[in-house]
Amino acid sequence: MEPGTDAAKDGPIVGRVLGTADATPLTFWVAVNEDAYLQLDDVVITERELPGQPPVKIAGVVTAVRARHEGVVFDSDVFLVADGTLPATVQEAAEITTTRVDPEVYVPPTPGAVVHRAQGDARAGALYFDRMDRTIPMGFGRDGAAMFLNADFLDGSRGAHVSISGISGVATKTSFATFLLYSVFRSGVLGGAGETANTRALIFNVKGEDLLFLDHPNSRLDATTEEQYARLGLVAGPFPDVRVYAPPRAGDSSGTPDVSSRLTGVDSFYWTLQEFCADRLLPYVFADADDERQQYTMVVHSVTAHLARVAQPAEGGVAVDGTRLNSYADLVDFLVEQLNDDATRGQWAGSAVGLGTVNAFARRLIGSKKDLSRLIRGDLATRRPHAVNTAESAQVTVVDLHNLPDRAQRFVVGVTLRSEFERKEKAGTAKPLLFVVLDELNKYAPREGTSPIKEVLLDIAERGRSLGVVLIGAQQTASEVERRIVANSAIRVVGRLDPAEASRPEYGFLPPAQRQRALLAKPGTMFVSQPEIPVPLCIEFPFPSWATRPAEAGPPPSATLRSIAQANDSFAVVARVGGGGISDDEIPF
Structure with a gap:
């Protein structure tokens, strides 16, 4: 946004700065012309002349709009005006919240002063897109033009982590998280042809089998949606490189993955008894935050340490103090027996x-037998692979949890x-960059209490940036998530909110008008806050081009996946033209 440029390039004139309301460097009102309109989230720009200095460009976003009759006194006068017996003028005005002042001379x-609807380079300057060296498309604004994230605040260069909040089933948190991943992988900003080696994702699937078909095209994909992706600099299609893991079926000695809709391309994951003992995994059996408040956690850590010292590998299980143990149930019974013996x-x-x-x-350990017996095995020790390892997996690794009880999850x-x-x-090293997508974050990292999982998530939030681990956490209630995890999220995203939740201080980054609108937001509408832009951006993201449920899954076009990836690499320069959005009947969930 260069001061002194041709005003015509800023966009069409929509009004003038209002003279009956105070104008400040941070907020001002605009009287809208009769032949124009302004809606919420529109971007505008005006200019202030200064003596002996270059003019100051002041850009902002519309955060409120009102209309009123001028020339009337009483509320009932509206009927007389409508009948034509009382003259009055209808005047619309829009409140503008300043986003950028260039040069930084903060004057009202x-x-x-003439106000333009910002477009093209003027719009990009108003929203700081021109200062972003690497942009990731995240959807469309209310004006139909593309909106972008600064990749530096996502990949750890200057910040990391994403927090997504909203009502379950309405806010489309999972849909936006997967679209953001698709945009990151396919936009070319993280290395073009080398992206598969430089970036990976670990997704935990907790609701049905909807995320097990990311590598299948969406059968509902149409030409309009494909054109929307093209305007964002993307090629519509499935994720080209996906590997799915699922737990073994309960009671199945063969280790068959416990999925029903996807019959191929699924591997079982589990841990051997030897790994359970040697890697000291017992504390994660007691992973509820409330467990750590109990005194028996001292026993947990003592038993864990002793088990790691004395357990020896044995074919089909482990040997502890000369006793052969072939299953998790055997291990639990043995530990309880040792603890009951004086x-x-x-x-x-x-x-x-x-x-x-x-x-x-002992009571809690016995209660874990039913939940964990199919995950901790002695009868499947020779099967490979059986552990989730993103370094040896695909670009996107999906771990299915939906069939597991809460303790097992x-x-x-x-x-x-x-x-x-x-x-x-x-x-x-931070390469390859690993994105971790975890829903129901408030369950794994609650505000109160502590647990082994919470400690790991805190480590990721506070040190993951330097190690190349980026958390994309989704939750219904950010107010119930550990404060330090939310505070370390450079990108904050809000969908449809519950009224009680919207009043929490965790959403203080939303202006009052946007906080009110979050109560009414339709599925697919998100408010995205990022550090460089002082006002959260309202965006709509396109309908997913990959299957979001089994009924939408077309056959995986293995022959064309490589061509899709290559075509995306050709879109290294992301388009900055707008249009499109997402309709109510296109929301996957």
Whole structure:
């Protein structure tokens, strides 16, 4: 946004700065011309002349619009005006919240100054897009033009992590998270042809089998949607490189993945008894934040350490103090027996722990047998691969949890995240960049209490940027998520909100008008806040071009996936033209 440029390039004239309301450097009102209109989220620009200096360009976003009759006194006069018996003028006015002042001389616009609807380079300057070296398309604005994220605040260069909040089933949090991933991978901003090696994603699927078909084209994809993707600099299609993991079926000794709709391309994941003991995974059996408040957690850590010392690998399981254990149930029964024996209790739990505390631990451990027996195995030790490892997987790794009970889901999330984070620490490099998509974040990292999972997520939020781990967390209520995780999110996204939740201070970054609009937002509409832009941007993202449920899944076009990736690489320069959006009947969920 260069001061002193031709005003015609800024866009069509829509009005003048209002003279009956105070104008400040940060907010002002615009009287709208009779033959024009302004709507919420429109971008405008005006100019202030200064003596002996270049003119100041003041750009902003419309945050409120009103209309009123001028020349009337009483409320009932509206009927007389409508009948034509009382003269009056209808006047619309729009409140503008300043986004950029160039040069940075903070003076108010002059009443009567011409106001333009910003377009082209003027719009890009008003929203700081011209200062972004690498842009990631995230959807369309209300004016139909493309909106962008600054990649520097997503990949860890200057910031990292994304927090997405909204009502379940209405805010389309998962849809936006997957679209953002698709845009990151296919826009060319993270390395073009080398993106597959430089960027990876780990997605935990917790609701149905909707995310198991990311590598299948959406059968509802039409020419209009394809054209929307093209205007964003993307080619519509499925994710070209996906690997799906699912837990083994309960009671199935063959380790068959527990999925019903996807019959091919799914691997089972589990942990052997030896890995469970040697890698000290027992604390993740007690991964509820409330568990850490109990005294029996002392027993957990004592048993974990002793088990790691004495457990020896044995074919089909482990041997502990000469006892062969072939299943998780055998291990649980053995530990309970040792803890109930006066002669061995102190060796396993510590001499200072009382019997009541030991019994509390034993009760919860026994209760875990049903939930974890199919995940911790002694009968599948020779099967490979059986562990989730994104470094050896596809560009997108989907871990299916929807068939697992809550305790098992916590165990899988905690252990998998710990393993991935430790691998990144040992590698000592931020490449490849790993995006972790985790829904129901308030369950895994609640504001109160502590747990092994919460500690891992805090580590990712606070140190993941330097190690190349980026968290994309989604939750219904950001107010119930650990503060430090939300505070470390450079990008904050809000969809449809519950009225009580919208009043929480966690949404203070939303202007009052946007906070009110979040109560009414339709599916597919998101408010996105990023550090460089002082006002959150209202965007609509296109309908997913990959299958979002089994009924939408077309056959995976393996022969064309490479051509799709190559075509996307040709869109290295992201289009900055606008249009499109998402309709109510196109929302996947």
